[in-house]
Amino acid sequence: MTTPLTMLETTADPHLGVRAFADYRGDIHERCEVLVVGSGPGGAVVAKELAERGHDVILLEEGTAMGRREFKQEGGAAMQRLLRDGGSRVSRGNIVTPTMQAIVLGGGSVINSAICARPPSWIFDKWNLRTGTSLTRRELDPHFERVETFLGVAPTPAEVQGERNERFRRGCEAIGMSVEPIWRNVQGCKGSGECFTGCRNGAKKSTDVSYVPAAIRAGARVFTSIRVERVLALGRRVTGIRGRVVEPVTNIPHGRVTFDADIVVLAAGCMATPVILQKSELCTENRWVGKDLRFHPGLAMMAMYEEPIDPWKGATQGYHSLQYLEEGLKFEVLWSPPSVLATRLPGVGHSYQKHLLSYDRLAPFDVICAADNSSGEVSARPGTMSPDIRYHLDQADVDLMQKGLKILSDICWGSGAEAILPGIHGLPEIIQCKEDAEVIRKHRLEANAMLPASNHAFCTTRMSPNERLGVVDESGRCHDLDNLYIADTGIFAASSGVNPMLLCMALADRIALGLHARL
Ligand SMILES: Cc1cc2nc3c(=O)[nH]c(=O)nc-3n(C[C@H](O)[C@H](O)[C@H](O)COP(=O)(O)OP(=O)(O)OC[C@H]3O[C@@H](n4cnc5c(N)ncnc54)[C@H](O)[C@@H]3O)c2cc1C
Ligand code: SF4
Secondary structure, eight states, X not given: OOOOGGGSOOOSOTTTTOBOGGGOOSOEXXXXXXXXXXXXXXXXXXXXXXXXXXXXXXXXXXXXXXXXXXXXXXXXXXXXXXXXXXXXXXXXXXXXXXXXXXXXXXXXXXXXXXXXXXOOHHXXXXXXXXXXXXXXXXXXXXXXXXXXXXXXXXXXXXXXXXXXXXXXXXXXXXXXXXXXXXXXXXXXXXXXXOGGXXXXXXXXXXXXGTHHHHHXXXXXXXXXXXXXXXXXXXXXXXXXXXXXXXXXXXXXXXXXXXEEEEEEEEOSOTTTHHHHHHHTTOSTTOTTTTOSBEEOOEEEEEEEOSSOOOTTSSOSSOEEEOTTGGGTEEEEEOOOOHHHHHTTOOOSHHHHHHHHHXXXXXXXXXXXXXXXXXXXXXXXXXXXXXXXXXXXXXXXXXXXXXXXXXXXXXXXXXXXXXXXXXXXXXSOSOBOSTGGGHHHHHSOOOGGGOOOBOOOEEOTTOBOSSTTTOSBOTTSBBXXXXXXXXOSGGGOSSOOSSOSHHHHHHHHHHHHHHHHHHO
């Protein structure tokens, strides 16, 4: 049974005990039983669960701890401080798609919308068909429950939905689509819509204010501003890691660090973990390291209303529809800072200015696609730990996204929009009536006409009981190394269908409990 976070005795400063750049003098050499790399949803869960079971745990994080008073609402400033490459990371291929990863204590959970969704059971059937896993939703349910109980995951309350979210709900209902409040790891939400730049209200239970402090209370040592560069190994056993102290925000390298450990758990995220393995020249015989990158490409469409709806008020993402999930489509309300949103507005000069002036009458709705036919790869670049990311969006998935756009447009009209901004090259910048929106269905859409965002990423160290089909087995252990585990979204065997964070945490919980049983 898990004790909910709300019932634990917590200090006013959730980052108390976290070691930071200012604490370090020269080189560092430490040892522990279990070394966890990465403090996002995967790594933080492993660190807490193992520390609470009496193991000597060290958690390493390249980013720094960011207190709620340090979050900046301005999009550019927030991205510079919280995101890798200042948020400008993109994949190359037949589309250029932005893909954001956080660099901060708490990883992606600090900048995400806190959506917690359990994937339906048929997702695991697909995984099992693909790589031969035998995971089932029933087996994972106790792990979902433990994570949800600890974080207090609950549906977004009606009081904080705001007009933007309500319009989405009305739009879905008007066209007979299912719609439900999104479950989130949030307590006491103020509906400020600023999850992406960090929750200044302390309501979002990102791992830096939930799992990490719990790990520290249980005795774990947490080091921030430490970049892991190599995993060290002797034969089939890893012995620890080597890396550098890095300066917050600039990432300028300082002292050298060595951490010796009996077990290493990599949870650096699905873009970084394969790069660490490649740089370390580990698992070189395994053809799946860095391969089979999967995204949920997402497209946003703006509904424009006649009257102001003050879209900045309300939970960042409060409602979604799962009606088309089995076909590979999920529909959501969206919100982001004005500077990010402004890049999605069409036109130049006066026409652009006109769209900007309608800011208080706009609501972005989005569709994310399972994109089961598309894949890519992540590889290490010489002289840096930044990944080279390639991705090919298959035409079958483009066609599916086009179907999603048509449904999005129906939701917009159903919600009472007077016009929509499709945001697709080759389509009109603005569509003024439902009949004209038929062009979205009729136009032959191609991959390079879209600029999807791909913030859900997985599968680069995928799971399979068969070493010829995956990098880790079902316990999260690398096939090629006896004491190296992976616990980030890289281990997904295929798309999660729904937003990936909760599944990542449930798998990490399962990996930690399994590891404890073996130690
Ligand atoms: C804008 C945005 C919104 C999102 N919204 C949602 C949502 O609402 N719900 C949802 O389910 N999912 C959402 N996601 C996706 C979700 O946040 C990620 O799937 C999740 O964070 C992945 O967890 P992880 O532990 O695999 O990796 P990460 O969260 O990326 O954590 C990895 C950590 O490892 C650290 N690290 C990396 N390399 C090194 C190194 N060499 N040395 C030391 N440390 C290192 C990183 O700094 C990072 O803190 C969103 C993502 C984005 C970008
Ligand atoms: S909507 Fe605002 S208050 Fe609610 S979790 Fe997000 S940032 Fe925090």
